[in-house]
Amino acid sequence: MMASFTIEKRTKANGEFSYRCKVVVKQKNAIIHRESKTFRKKELARTYGRKRVQEIENDEIGIKKTIPLSALLDLYFEDVHLWEKTGRTKQYVIKMLRDCDIAKIQSNKLKTSDLIAHCKIRQLAGAKPSTVYHDICYLRAVMKKAQPVFDIEANYSVFEEAIPTLIDMGLISNSDRRTRRPTQLELEKLQVGLEIRENQKPNGHVRIPYLDILDFSILTCMRIGEVCKLRWDDLNLDHKTIVVRDRKDPRKKEGNHMIAPLLGESFNIDNMQPNDKDL
Template sequence: MATFQKRGDRWRAIVRKKGHPAQSKTFSTKARAKAWAKSVEGGIEEQAAGGGVSLGSMTLGDLLDLHMAHLDRISSRGRKNKAGDRTLRKGLGEETLLSELSYSKLADFCTTRRDVDGVSASTVKSDIMHLSGAITTGTVEADLPTRLKEMMATWREGLRRAGLIGSPQSRDRRPTDKELGDLLTHTKHNKALRRIRYNDLIRFAVASCMRLDEICSLRWEDVDHEAGTVIIRLRKHPRQKTDQEVPLMGESQAILEDQPRIDERVFPYGAESVSNGFRRICRHLEIEDLHFHDLRHEGISRLFERGYQIQEVALVSGHRDWGSLRRYVNLRAGDLAKKDRDR
């Protein structure tokens, strides 16, 4: 038997059934509370018949909470996971029951992301894959019916065929020598940019081949000055938390040691702030389509150009799959022709 209580401008539903623990949840409307209570009661009956957890007994917010806790145990959430979580909660609604998910609802979500938010099909795919991962977590950890996971796979294929989600295009952008020179000159002499040491960050990104999140997370305690190495904590990995010791290549150790010790971090800046500022600098210099992450691409490509073997580059870049390094090996055709002529 379900009861409903008005609490301010929200409604609390309470379901009590003999032989089962009481369940309660608060919603923004009474209609939502009633729908949830009805689904919970139906789910209890399904369980009694051996049917497992009802999709109507869990909201999208509950599922995402479960998934984020799962990710926190096995990996680093990272900005992408947090962004995907926020986007799904806002776009699909935290109070949406899992039983209300459908292809049309996901298609509307994807269309809005593309047409209103102006994001690419690959970004939308990232959101959908976060939802798909959450559903997998739910089937494993909350005994959700496996049919939801099967339906999600079908919905993903439909969204792909409709062009609403897609894989990212391989990016091979590298700064030209002039662009890199302009960036370093501007960041060295512009006093307004001295709060964040962009000149050092740009040079360090190219020399170390690190991601921006990794750079902004480096701690002094993880630097081995004698060995010329540093430990990157929770380095990007799809399935687990992992720390990695990497060599400080080129001028990266000198740049690192030149930083003032004002914080436990070597570069005590927010990655998002650095990224936004870098875009503004590029606009000011009229440098088009250059991302801070492209500096990592530049650094990795330079290592190959200097003759390092793929296993050596992988030790610096952190790639577990050597095959994935192919997208970073973007040797300029002109450079290869010159090398051949000089032999």
């Protein structure tokens, strides 16, 4: 954190001069605090500026440390302990929010009206309420970490008021429940497209068995992230089972390991993969 001050000379209505001392505090090139005070003499303004900068840098007089939401999102992104535990969808949303107008707002000044404006903009761009709901949830998750992790003041409590309002306005909603399986024609189209993708192996890159992943996912009802994290050490050849690590659960994800049976053709698909790596 670095504090600095400037003196601004101003002409009053009666022709006399006044001197405004403007103090600015920056953290990682982002302004986190501003304040100013006006004096009738330049030397008084300069004395105040020097004293205030020293107080702030020595943390003798505390200030509320606030930063634009864009800077807060950057801090979250740059913290390896937070980012490595962040799912792929959440990472995408956080990066997207970084470039939205809402990211210009100071972390302690976010209002319900700002969230409403953001949701309306996203809706006009074609995003469904269930998609915009992710924006609000993941922004709330980042702001919840602001004070305990980064010592940044953030108006986290705004979401208690905002979320019911956004739901009532139809701007956000839960995802629609899936009620059907893909048709045979849809599966055939997927297979054709994935076969083309599978054969377009870039130089130096490992071939990805898209067709096997598709068939295996359908047979086991596993998510793509779960399929791609399966380990050879967790495959039980005798019982035809495999451990699915960190299976998604709304209450617990880390350590939520489950033994899944490999029924029908799924065991053969699993066992025919090249056994030259841990995964």
